[in-house]
Amino acid sequence: MKIRVIIPVLFVCVQIAAHAQCHIDSKAFEPGEVITYSAYYNWGFIWLHAGAVEFNVTSKKYEGRDVYHLYAYGTSFKSYDWIFKIREKYQSYIDPETQMPLWYERDVTEGSYTAFEDYKFDYRNNQIQTYVQKRKNPGVNGTLPLTPCLFDVMSAVYYFRSVDFNKYQAGNKIPVNMILDSQPYHLYIRYLGKEEVKTRDKVKYKCIKFAIQLVEGTIFKGNEDAIIWVTDDENRIPVIVEAQILVGSVKAILNEAKGLKHSN
Numbered sequence: 001m002k003i004r005v006i007i008p009v010l011f012v013c014v015q016i017a018a019h020a021q022c023h024i025d026s027k028a029f030e031p032g033e034v035i036t037y038s039a040y041y042n043w044g045f046i047w048l049h050a051g052a053v054e055f056n057v058t059s060k061k062y063e064g065r066d067v068y069h070l071y072a073y074g075t076s077f078k079s080y081d082w083i084f085k086i087r088e089k090y091q092s093y094i095d096p097e098t099q100m101p102l103w104y105e106r107d108v109t110e111g112s113y114t115a116f117e118d119y120k121f122d123y124r125n126n127q128i129q130t131y132v133q134k135r136k137n138p139g140v141n142g143t144l145p146l147t148p149c150l151f152d153v154m155s156a157v158y159y160f161r162s163v164d165f166n167k168y169q170a171g172n173k174i175p176v177n178m179i180l181d182s183q184p185y186h187l188y189i190r191y192l193g194k195e196e197v198k199t200r201d202k203v204k205y206k207c208i209k210f211a212i213q214l215v216e217g218t219i220f221k222g223n224e225d226a227i228i229w230v231t232d233d234e235n236r237i238p239v240i241v242e243a244q245i246l247v248g249s250v251k252a253i254l255n256e257a258k259g260l261k262h263s264n
Contacts (some may be wrong), residue, residue: 022149024099028161028236031059031068032259035237037252038200039074041083051076051086053252057158057259060093062102067093070154084111092154099159104152104179119179121146132182142182150177150184161236165191165208174210197229197240199253205239206232234262 039051053074060069069091076086087109093102106117116139118131126146133139151159156178163174170193178187192209199205207229226243230236237260241252 022100024159024162025164026162027099027158028234028261029057029158030259030261031057033057033257033261034259035257036255037238037241038255039076040251040253041080042249042251043083047251048080049077050080050083055157062093066096067102068096069093070158072154072157086110090154092152094155094158099155099162100149101152101155104154106153117182119152121150128179130182144179144182144184147177147184150179152179160189161230161238165210192227194232195229199239205229207239208232208236235260 034054034056036055037053038049039053040047041050042048051074053072055070055072058069058071060067070093071091072089074086074088076084089107090105092104094100095102100123101119101121103121104117104119106115108115114135116131116133120129122129123146128144128146128150130142130144131139132142156176159176160174168174168191170191172191173188174191175186175188178185190211192211195207195209197205197207208231209227209229212226212228226241228238228242229240230238235257237254237257238252239254243250
């Protein structure tokens with residue numbers, strides 16, 4: 001199940017709005033949180049339970065400072081690898097107070113495609129040190145400007161969990177700056193309001209609903225909305241994610257959430 005699900009769609013003026021949105025008053029998560037999902041693939045009229053996803057948060061040390069370690073792993077089951085093999089690992093170190101990224105790594109296999117990315121965020125010199133290796137090509141080192149409020153994929157996922165959606169009306173767009181495939185983008189999510197959803201085990205959740213636009217690439221078609229429902233409480237747990245892919249559609253449904261910061 002893919003985690004990076006946004007494409008560049010905003011003009012340069014969004015940078016100013018995104019900077020204003022960067023500060024978060026309180027986090028929706030803390031170390032010890034573990035959230036697991038079942039991943040389903042749509043085969044014609046049939047939804048196949050084809051994979052699993054796990055997100056977790058731990059405390060670690062990075063260059064002598066305390067950080068949060070955000071980690072996510074997604075895999076297709078071996079019995080479905082013949083359709084499209086997925087092995088994906090994403091991880092990020094973030095500052096516990098600001099939620100801004102310090103280091104990010106992506107290591108993925110998507111069918112015959114493989115990629116490895118490593119970013120180090122150097123705030124003192126306002127640059128990102130990058131290393132990217134795709135398919136069987138040699139790895140490439142580089143640097144990029146570090147603009148204010150620039151997230152990687154993982155830190156962006158957790159950032160949006162902490163956004164106060166009560167400040168917005170249905171249809172409003174919330175901007176964010178993100179580095180993706182060694183390129184900074186000015187992006188957004190679109191708030192769609194509130195809705196009650198029910199999972200496959202018949203559990204009902206009151207949720208906040210929003211849409212994200214997909215990155216065209218090895219899995220996603222691009223220019224299609226991914227729809228996400230997160231719990232309408234202080235934890236903002238993603239409950240359901242739906243997206244169109246090149247060979248059908250996928251859905252991730254919440255299995256279990258443990259170690260949550262807020263008791264409801």
